[in-house]
Every structure is written in C-alpha cells, then in structure tokens.
Amino acid sequence: MKPVADSGQLALLSNRKDTMAQMFLDRVAATPEREAFRFPRADQWKxxxxxxxxxxxxxxxxxxxxxxxxxxxxxxxxxxxxxxxxxxxxxxxxxxxxxxxxxxxxxxxxxxxxxxxxxxxxxxxxxxxxxxxxxxxxxxxxxxxxxxxxxxxxxxxxxxxxxxxxxxxxxxxxxxxxxxxxxxxxxxxxTPDDLCTLIYTSGTTGRPKGVRLPHSVWTYEGAAVEGMQVLSPDDLQFLWLPLSHVFGQVLLAVQFQLGFATAVDGRIDKIVDNAAVVQPTFMAAAPRIFEKAHGRIVTMIQSEGGAKAKLFDWAFGVGAKVSALRQAGKEPGGLLGAQYAAADRLVLSKIRARFGGRIRFFVSGSAALDKSLAEWFHAAGLLILEGYGLSETSAGSTLNRPTQYRLGSVGPAFPGTQFKIAEDGEILIKGDGVMSGYHNQPEQTAEVLGADGWFHTGDIGHFEDEYLFITDRKKDLFKTSGGKYVAPQVIEGRFKTICPYASQFIVHGNLRNFVSALVTLDPDSIEGWAAANGLAGKPYAEIVTSDAAHAMVQGYVDELNAGLNRWETIKKFTILDRDLTVESGEMTPSLKLKRKHVETQYADVLDKMYE
Known part of the structure; x- marks a missing residue:
C-alpha cells in the first residue's frame, strides 16, 4: 500500500471546506473584488x-x-x-x-x-x-x-x-x-455527503453510467491541490476542457479553493489563438491537444526546410540536453549554458510565445501522454505535469509537481489518497476522492467498489519509488495468437509523437498472428505535406490513400518498429479515408478513442489485413 505524506495530510486538515457551496462563498468573502472569470464577447475579453x-x-x-x-x-x-x-x-x-x-x-x-x-x-x-x-x-x-x-x-x-x-x-x-x-x-x-454532481461517463462501451460525486470529493480535491502548493492565487488558468467531463470540473473546485482567475472558452479551434491573447500561467489539456500542437510546429518547420530547419533541430538538440539536466535537478552552465541561451532566444522562446509566453506548466490528463512528447515540450521549456484519475475518483488521484516530477509517470499520489497494486497489476485507489457509487446501479458499483473502500480502476500500472506509471487499460491489453501480451496505448502514443502527420493510430491484434494498425492523418497537418508532394488541392481522401502517403507512413512505422519487441511490431497498416471524430461516435468528447466501436466499425478493413 502506498503511504501518504504527513505534510500533505496537515495541509488537508487545516484548509478543507465542508461543501462546494461553502467553498465558493468563502472564496467570495476572501477576495470579493478580484477577477474570477474572463470570457469572450465579440472580439473582446470581459x-x-x-x-x-x-x-x-x-x-x-x-x-x-x-x-x-x-x-x-x-x-x-x-x-x-x-x-x-x-x-x-x-x-x-x-x-x-x-x-x-x-x-x-x-x-x-x-x-x-x-x-x-x-x-x-x-x-x-x-x-x-x-x-x-x-x-x-x-x-x-x-x-x-x-x-x-x-x-x-x-x-x-x-x-x-x-x-x-x-x-x-x-x-x-x-x-x-x-x-x-x-x-x-x-x-x-x-452536508458533505449530499450529492453535488452526477457525471455520466462518456461511454467508450455501452450506455453511460452515472457517477455519484458528493460535495466531499470536490472539497477534498481543492484542499489536496492547495496542500501540494502547485498553484497560487496569482495564477491565470485558460479553461477550454469540456465541463461535462470530470477533468474540467475538478479545475473549478481547485479554483474556488485557491482563488486564481480563469479565462473560459471551449472552442477547440481557438485554443492556441486564445492562449496567445490570454497569456495564462497554466492550462490543462488532453494529450491530443499536445500531439496536434507538436505536429503543427514540426510540419511547419519541415515544410520551410533549409537553414531554418537546421537551426530548429540544433536548438531542440540543445534543449534536450538541458531538459535531461533539469530532470536531474541541475541547471546548465559553461558552454551548454551559452548554447542554451542562444537556442532559447532564437527558437525555443518563440515556441513558448505561441502559448502566451507565461506558461509555468501544462497539466495533462484524460488519456496517456507519450513520454517522448513530454520530453519534446520540456526541451522547449514547457513542462507538462501528467496526472491520473477517473470520473469515479473525481479526476485527481496523482499528479507530478513543478519541483517533483518524472516524465513518463503520472506522478505521486494526492495527499490523503492511498494506492495498491493487485496481483494482476490492476491499480486500486482508496480515499476521499472516490465516488459513492454508480447511480441506480448497485451491482455495477459492487463490481468496482469493495466494502473496504478500494476502487478497482481497470488500469494496469506500477510504482517506481513514489511515482505511478500506467501501462494500459486492463480491457485494452491483448494477447496475440503466439501468446504474447501487447499494450496498445503505449505503441499508439509513441507513433503519434514520431509521425507529425498522425491523428489516430489504432493498434490491433487480439488472438491474431501479428499486430496491425488503422491510421488516420491530421487534416490540418497533411495539407502542407500534400503541397510538397504534388497533391496540392486534392480531396483529403485522395491524399491520404495515395501511394505517396502510404510510403510516408511506412517510413514512420519502420521507425516505430525499430524500438518495439518483435511481437509488438506493426506488420501491416491501413490508412482510413477520413479522420475519427467525436461527432461520428468514434471518439469521446474528452478525445479518448472508443476502441471497441472503431474495431467493430472497421472489422472488414482489419480482417482484410489478415487474409
């Protein structure tokens, strides 16, 4: 069982409110004239x-x-x-x-x-x-x-x-x-036990389930984050996340506890533009947002080529060395320090400026973030703090801290939350952030929430020191016909970092004799590639199903395979003629893949690769 830090417990006991209503009213009483929210009206922010x-x-x-x-x-x-x-x-x-x-x-x-x-x-x-x-x-x-x-x-x-x-x-x-x-x-x-929120899971399979979250889970989340000293009242948040999702709602609870201001605009296509104007000090996002930003920047530089591309590569090489030092708690000096100052002035600071120039850190959650993507952002001076939680644990159960982080992990436990790893590797959580149960579903509640208070997450993971590492969803792990286990999320995240044109990469192979993949290409990123490869102005479907696009993706798949075990390598892949979307039911609104739905929808495409 994972021990809980004493200092965190003391902070919790001294700062926790009874209810969300009291948390909000206490915030108003403490800072009545401070800015609470900022939001767009026409072309202005009010x-x-x-x-x-x-x-x-x-x-x-x-x-x-x-x-x-x-x-x-x-x-x-x-x-x-x-x-x-x-x-x-x-x-x-x-x-x-x-x-x-x-x-x-x-x-x-x-x-x-x-x-x-x-x-x-x-x-x-x-x-x-x-x-x-x-x-x-x-x-x-x-x-x-x-x-x-x-x-x-x-x-x-x-x-x-x-x-x-x-x-x-x-x-x-x-x-x-x-x-x-x-x-x-x-x-x-x-009362603290009264129902505050009934969040229906977005439903990667079947009907959504109503997760019952009393006032006490939100007051716990607010106090826990305050106890970790991650944020201050002087921070400015940019909030675009769906507030119908638990990740968005926990950020409200934290704001009420700490009193920082929040700029609100849920238009996904405006995220980068808004960040440049709002100049937030932190922002939370799903990994897909970081993947798209990375892809857009990399493809833009690749299309320009020449001296600018060489300068970009050099700057990120220097940034990577500095990132490694900082992860070890050190700062660059001497020649590397001078090189980094130049790299930062010429390239890296311009990357940060795209997000407003004041970001202290990002927070990533909702799905797995590939470690190499986190390292790329860190090389640019943008720290992504990955965290972990579920709707059933009111979003926050672990989080890396600005001064205590390990890229690739989802961080140490929240103060007051306990963990243990079951014999099969499943992560179990116990604490004040856990739901009271599923609405009108006592049988399903009993399946995941024991009488002893341990919640069975369905995720596979392990601890290294005090840091939690997630392997995959238990239900997503599959075994090839040769008896080898494959964790698809890890491979998928790695490919989307390697290939800047990728939107989705769905790894498949349960009880098959080899691993295959369905691929979709990002409609925005692929335009520049098409123009450079004689396909300018062609319809999206024609571009992505062309021989040239297949050859391009094959190159990135070969690069991916070079770092995989033999039984994990992608032997065949098919590029779909359209991207997966929330509207078509293939992605959840929090941008998670509905894996079973997609595999069923494209069963004929998958079967064809095994003929």
Whole structure:
C-alpha cells in the first residue's frame, strides 16, 4: 500500500471546506473584488469579479428554487464550455441541487436516457439544437419540468416548457423579494455527503453510467491541490476542457479553493489563438491537444526546410540536453549554458510565445501522454505535469509537481489518497476522492467498489519509488495468437509523437498472428505535406490513400518498429479515408478513442489485413 505524506495530510486538515457551496462563498468573502472569470464577447475579453459572480448565481439559484427544484434533485447542463455553464452550475450548487452533465455532442437517445435515469428536473440547454433533442424524447423524460435556453428565443409552440435565461433570473428576483433568506437556508442545509454532481461517463462501451460525486470529493480535491502548493492565487488558468467531463470540473473546485482567475472558452479551434491573447500561467489539456500542437510546429518547420530547419533541430538538440539536466535537478552552465541561451532566444522562446509566453506548466490528463512528447515540450521549456484519475475518483488521484516530477509517470499520489497494486497489476485507489457509487446501479458499483473502500480502476500500472506509471487499460491489453501480451496505448502514443502527420493510430491484434494498425492523418497537418508532394488541392481522401502517403507512413512505422519487441511490431497498416471524430461516435468528447466501436466499425478493413 502506498503511504501518504504527513505534510500533505496537515495541509488537508487545516484548509478543507465542508461543501462546494461553502467553498465558493468563502472564496467570495476572501477576495470579493478580484477577477474570477474572463470570457469572450465579440472580439473582446470581459471580466467578472467573485462578488459579481455570486450576485448573479444567487438570483439564478432562487430561480431554480422557484421552479420547484428540491435539494439533491438534478439540474442538467447541456452546453459547451462557456461562462454560462459555470454560472448555471453554481446556481445549482447554491440551490443545494445536484448537477448532471450532458455533452452537447451527445445523441438524442442518450440525452433522453441520462435525463430519465437521473430524474432531471431542469435542463439548461445551450441552443435550439439541444432543445430539439429534449423535445424529440419528451414523453420518455417525465421528470423534466422546464428547459432553460441559453442562446436564442423559445418557440411559441413549446409554451412555458422552454424559457429564456433572462426569464429564469427574473423568477429568481421575484422569489428572493418574497423569500430573502431562501438561498442561504438551502446552503445551510447541505452536508458533505449530499450529492453535488452526477457525471455520466462518456461511454467508450455501452450506455453511460452515472457517477455519484458528493460535495466531499470536490472539497477534498481543492484542499489536496492547495496542500501540494502547485498553484497560487496569482495564477491565470485558460479553461477550454469540456465541463461535462470530470477533468474540467475538478479545475473549478481547485479554483474556488485557491482563488486564481480563469479565462473560459471551449472552442477547440481557438485554443492556441486564445492562449496567445490570454497569456495564462497554466492550462490543462488532453494529450491530443499536445500531439496536434507538436505536429503543427514540426510540419511547419519541415515544410520551410533549409537553414531554418537546421537551426530548429540544433536548438531542440540543445534543449534536450538541458531538459535531461533539469530532470536531474541541475541547471546548465559553461558552454551548454551559452548554447542554451542562444537556442532559447532564437527558437525555443518563440515556441513558448505561441502559448502566451507565461506558461509555468501544462497539466495533462484524460488519456496517456507519450513520454517522448513530454520530453519534446520540456526541451522547449514547457513542462507538462501528467496526472491520473477517473470520473469515479473525481479526476485527481496523482499528479507530478513543478519541483517533483518524472516524465513518463503520472506522478505521486494526492495527499490523503492511498494506492495498491493487485496481483494482476490492476491499480486500486482508496480515499476521499472516490465516488459513492454508480447511480441506480448497485451491482455495477459492487463490481468496482469493495466494502473496504478500494476502487478497482481497470488500469494496469506500477510504482517506481513514489511515482505511478500506467501501462494500459486492463480491457485494452491483448494477447496475440503466439501468446504474447501487447499494450496498445503505449505503441499508439509513441507513433503519434514520431509521425507529425498522425491523428489516430489504432493498434490491433487480439488472438491474431501479428499486430496491425488503422491510421488516420491530421487534416490540418497533411495539407502542407500534400503541397510538397504534388497533391496540392486534392480531396483529403485522395491524399491520404495515395501511394505517396502510404510510403510516408511506412517510413514512420519502420521507425516505430525499430524500438518495439518483435511481437509488438506493426506488420501491416491501413490508412482510413477520413479522420475519427467525436461527432461520428468514434471518439469521446474528452478525445479518448472508443476502441471497441472503431474495431467493430472497421472489422472488414482489419480482417482484410489478415487474409
């Protein structure tokens, strides 16, 4: 069993709040006039203080109460990441309700399932498209009494079933006029064990499961991160992650505990542009974002070639040497120090400037980050702190620290969280961040959460010193017909770092006589390659299925294979004529591969490679 650091425990005991509502109100009281959130409006960024945020969310909370929402009843938010998402979430918290999250990309039948399973009373719907999904299955969701539309005007045909956000706020004002203490009364009645959040897993297989997260898990997460002294009130976060995902929500809990400001904009295509403008000091992301940024930079330099490419390679070679020193706790001096100063001025600082120039570190989670990709960013002076957790453990269970990290690992345990490794290598977690169970699914809860409090993660890993290393998902490990085990995620991550044009690389071979792969190429990165290879202006499908593209990928596969065991090497691969997407159901909204779905969808393509 993994011991817990005493210093972390002391910090926890002295700083932990009772509930999320109290955490938020204490933050407002401590720093009422400091910036809380920053968000885009037209071409400008607008800011609001903690006091202003409280005033708005109190009105909205009263509006929910006026609609009849009772403590712990569910209020859903079906929206992309934006300031209104946070405001509606806080309104539910202050009304003592529990928030249920719905990804805006969720298909209508799954939306209906979530609303019905959670007994959702009110849904905040981002736009008419989200309302359409609810309307389509209205007879299947009897608990749903009201839909609040964030953007647009409700249809007259919906009657009072759909109202605008302004109408809800007006209801709240009227209710507060008659019941001025109602919100405070609700807050006073919340206990740490009350349900705060019902997060439905994005479902890499089957129907999503509702993970029950009480107030206590979020207050634990906030106190644990504060105890690790990773962040300060003076930091500025750029938040784009889906707030329907546990990774996004834990960052809110940490913000309420520490009081730093957050710039909010969930548009993925605007991440790099926004970072340059906002100039955050830290940002969290899924590995796919780092893979795309790396691919875009590398392919841009390769297309320019000549002296610029040679300078780039030299600078990153120097940066790699400095990275190795810093990982050992040392700093460069002498000739290397002078070389690094020049490399940084000419190349590396310009890479950092793409992200605003003030990044102290990134945080990576949600899926495995390839070590070589982390090393590339570290060579540029950008530290990626990889962490680990699941929806069932409220996102944060381990994290590398800025002064205590080992690239390739997911870091040491959070203070107060215990680990042990089962005989088959499965990671087990116990602590205050673990869920209370799956909603309406006692049998499935019992399968993963023992009476002794140990949660079975389904991940395979091991500790080296105090650092946790993840091998793969237990269910994703496969055995070839020759009896050799293969961990696909490790190989997939390595290839996407080696090949700057890669989007997805799906390793396959369960009970097969060799390992194969499905490949997709990044639509943005491949354009420059196409122009340099006589395919400019051709349709994407024609470019990626060309003999030239196959030869290009084969070169990178050969490079990959050189570092693999014989039984792991990729003998054959097929490049698909389109990329995998969230919209087509092949990726989760948190950008994780739905492996079984893809393997089923492309079964004929896979079978053909084994004919």
């Amino acid at each position: 800011s609001v203080t903690w006091r202003e945020t409280e005033a708005l969310t109190r009105r909205r909370a009263a509006g929910l109460i006026a609609l009849g929402v009772e403590p712990e009843q569910r209020v859903a938010v079906a929206s992309s990441t934006r300031i209104e998402w946070i405001e509606c979430y806080l309104a539910a918290v202050l009304a003592a309700a529990a928030t249920t999250t719905i990804y805006p990309s969720t298909i209508s039948s799954d939306v209906a399932f979530i609303v019905a399973d959670a007994d959702v009373q009110v849904v905040f719907a981002e736009d008419a498209g989200q309302v359409d999904k609810l309307r389509e299955h209205r007879n299947e969701t009897p608990s749903l009494r009201k839909v609040v539309l964030l953007d647009g005007t409700p249809l007259e045909s919906d009657g009072d079933w759909v109202i605008g956000l302004g109408e809800l706020d007006a209801l709240g004002d009227a209710y507060l006029a008659e019941h001025p203490s109602i919100v405070d009364d609700r807050i006073a009645g919340i």
